[in-house]
Amino acid sequence: MPVLAVEGLYKVFGRRPHEGVEQLRAGASAADVQASGATAAVIDAAFEVEQGEIFVVMGLSGSGKSTLIRMLNGLVTPTAGHVLVGDEDLTTLDRKRLRAVRQERISMVFQHFALLPHRSVVENTAYALEVRGVERRTRLAAAREALEMVGLESWADHRPDELSGGMQQRVGLARALASEADILLMDEAFSALDPLIRREMQDQLMDLQSRLGRTIVFITHDLNEAMRLGDRVAVMRDGRIVRLDTPEAILADPGDEYLERFLADVDRSRVFTAGDVMSQAVAGADVGTVTVAPDTPLADLLEPSALSDTPLLVADATGEALGVVTRGDVLAALGGVRSEDLAASGRPTDDSDPLERSRA
Amino acid sequence: MHDTTLLTAAEDGALPRVPVGDWVDTGFDWLKDNFDPFFDALSDLTEATVDGVTAVLLAPPPVLLAVLLALLGLAVRSVAFGVGSLLGLFLIQGMDLWEEAMETLALLLVATVVAVVIAIPVGVAAAKSDRVSAAVRPVLDFMQTMPAFVYLVPAVTFFGIGLVPGIVTTIIFALPPGVRLTELGIRQVDTETVEAGHAFGSSPGQILRGIELPLARPTIMAGVNQVIMLGLSMAVIAGLIGAGGLGSIVVTSISRLDVGLGFEAGIAVVILAIYLDRLTGAFGRIERTSPLWRLRRRRSATTAANGVRGTAPAPAPEAVTASRTPRV
CATH class of the missing domain: 3.90.1280.20 (CBS domain Like)
Known part of the structure; x- marks a missing residue:
């Protein structure tokens, strides 16, 4: 059974979003919907993510990938469709239950780290457990353990602004790991880092993943990153998932010209x-x-x-x-x-x- | 065409005289008639509070209090600021204005606390809701631009001559920047950080207390600073309606055309203003050069093994060379 499943997911912004969904279901294009004053960000997305998988969503800016990942933990409410975490449908939950799912099942890593500057690294790492009401001593111990996993245990008592970008993102990763949620959403998590650090972070993520076996949904606009990390890659374009396959299969047979142009830059080696x-x-x-x-x-x-x-x-x-x-x-x-x-x-x-x- | 008819109509008196003044009079009379006990109780409470604070400020020997205030300045800001405030406070004592200065300070402290207690929740509400923001803004404009002397009069009709109308007008005059800067501060908090709070399942209250208010603190403290500065200028004007303190000295000097006395009171106000401004400014962001910050730093450095900035340890070598996880 998939850990995370998405069925017929739509997000339309603007006025009368439900009419937009109806139009799209009837075969209208995103441009048609745009003409009537609504913006279709995600159109009919459907996929399943298995336990222990790194599922990459790849797309350029404006392709709807950020909206898609935010629907997976309810930060953005879908206009139509279902998001199933285990056997719970996020779209039917009230706020309280939704918060419980976010506390226990899904954590997230952000592009610009989103650390709290007024707290020390270890307190930042313990944030998820603090929200859940875990006792201070226990949660700080768990946070130190998570910091150890990302190699930052000696920085626990520093403030985030004393750390480099790559280190701050490792704190972001530790914070997500410490929450013990089995699903990890990573929103352009390495995009703000310079290439060398990004490579190191990718290696570290794969290393951690091979040990911890979490389920990861990773958003990126970088095809190299998608191909490197992904067990499967969903390519998004103008709100639609246009391709969903393993990196090798996509590379071997891009299928259309759009992807082929993209793939020209991929480091095949x-x-x-x-x-x-x-x-x-x-x-x-x-x-x-x-x-x-x-x-x-x-x-x-x-x-x-x-x-x-x-x-x-x-x-x-x-x-x-x-x-x-x-x-x-x-x-x-x-x-x-x-x-x-x-x-x-x-x-x-x-x-x-x-x-x-x-x-x- | 239209304009000229309108103009002549106005000259002829065809446009009715709108009796705004009468309405305001009626409104205030009604309030006075129906809520007098309430205003009396409020008045007694306020007076007792200010008197209490004044008594506390005047209880220790002036020199001791001046030294304590200077030490506070030294702790949160710098040695130079501490020494400067000590000299300034001694000058107030040397001019024989210490008691008046402490009365003004007490009035200001009470007015500031009330203003901040009102301003921050209103500011938060305005930041959360565009509708509240739109409703609050014209009220704030009114409070800020209405000439201060205009609401000295109704304050006196409600509370009589004395301290309390002084406090009330001070609060009204000083409140708006507190609201505006709180709203601005909360709205400026990085959206991704707030999103992170939501993503880990925080409740709106947890996000406000744990993320938004702390991150907006420098801006909110700038608002509190403005509240104090405006409050101080108004506290002096309130001397006109018998609020006492340095304001009453200023009023006396005007009535006697005593330039020297006026300047002495004025300088005492300036010293208080500068002291409070720098002090609250420092609270917005405990400065990294302040003695207090260095003390804290030294303490936390002993618990952290690695104290030097910029010497990030390289990621563990096994992470770099880790081979790719095999795929199924």
Whole structure:
């Protein structure tokens, strides 16, 4: 059973929003609704998020992703549709029950951190537990534990403004983790950070996630980030979810021109892994002496591939061979060409050195 | 065309004389007739409170109180401010105006407390509701721009000559900036931070107490500061209706054309004003250079292992090199 499910979710701002929804359901476009004075922010969104998944919603500004994530914890009230957290429908709850769900089931990390400047780091981290009425000693202990998880335990008694942006966001993350809610909403959580820090935060998030197994809904406008973090990615455009798939599937087959243009900038070497690009080992062929794990990013295959004259062997933890990665596989994945296409076009997919071939 | 007919009509007396003054008179008479016991009780209560505060201020030896006030200034602001206030307060004592100054201070303190107790809730209500804001604004405009002397008169009809009408007019005159700056402060609180409060399930009351009021504090304190400054200027004008204190000295000096006495009272007012302004200004944001802040800092530094700003520890190395979680 999904932890979080969204069905037929609409948000229309402006006057007579319900009429806007009716029009949209009848097939009107967002522009038609706009003409009648309403703004459709989210149109017919539907998805399910499973326990332990990182679900990324990717879209440019104005695509409705911020409105969508705010409907998941009721900060924005949907115009139509349902948001199911476990078996509770947020759209039917009164304020008190809604507050209880926010305290116990869903926490959130904000783009600009949203820390309280007049409280120390540890008091900020304990905020969710304080709201819930947890006794002071207990909640501060839990907050220190959460700070330890993000590596900030030595900063507990400082004020947020004494911390760098990346550290402040780690406090924001610790605050959300300390709440013990199983669903974590992250609204452009790393977008305000510079690229190097952003990368570190992504790594830390994935590391924490592999240990804690929370359910994360992550909003971003950065496709690289979406592809890196997401188990599945929903691409939003003009209020609609236009694509929902795994990063690999989206990269391999963008489906439309809009996405294709987007994907031009994606760092493929960070999305694809050895397991994604490997080909079947040909029996009797010269199998490589260099072994890599199937979850090694493509970026880390470049150097061994360049140095080894034979294909790289992909083997799992038990040492069982799963396949091989040839130089051709690596180049094809980087160039956005699938190995099957290569085979179909009749070009060799082996790793014969291009220089050697031209000499021959 | 239209305008000229209107003009001639006015000259002819065709436009009726609107008897606003009569209406106001009637209204005040009605209030006076029906609520006199209420006003009397209010009057007695206020007078007793101010007398009590005055007695407290005059109880310790003047030099001791001056030193205590100077120490307070030193603690929240700086050594220079502490020394400066001490000299200023000694000057008031040297001019033989200490008792009058303390009377004015007592009147001001009571008026400020009442004004703030009214202003902050009204300001919060105005920040939360555009309708309240729209209703409150013209009232505040009226209170602020209506010449102060105009409401000295009705205050006297209600409360008689003396301290109480002085306090009432001071409150009316000083209240508006408290309301306006509270509203501004609350409206300016970062929306994402308020959203964070909601996202963690806080109730509106928890958000107001835990997020909005603390974050709006500098602006609200600027409002309180303005309340005190306006209150002080009005407290002196209230001397005209017998409110006592430095105001009565000013009134005496005017009636006797005594320039020297007038200036002495005036300088005492200025010293009080500067002291209160800097003091309340410092409360808005305990300054990082203030001795009190340094003391607090030193205490918290002993509990924190890492005290130097900007030496952020690098994230744990295992986090950086962590391999990507395998996908299903």
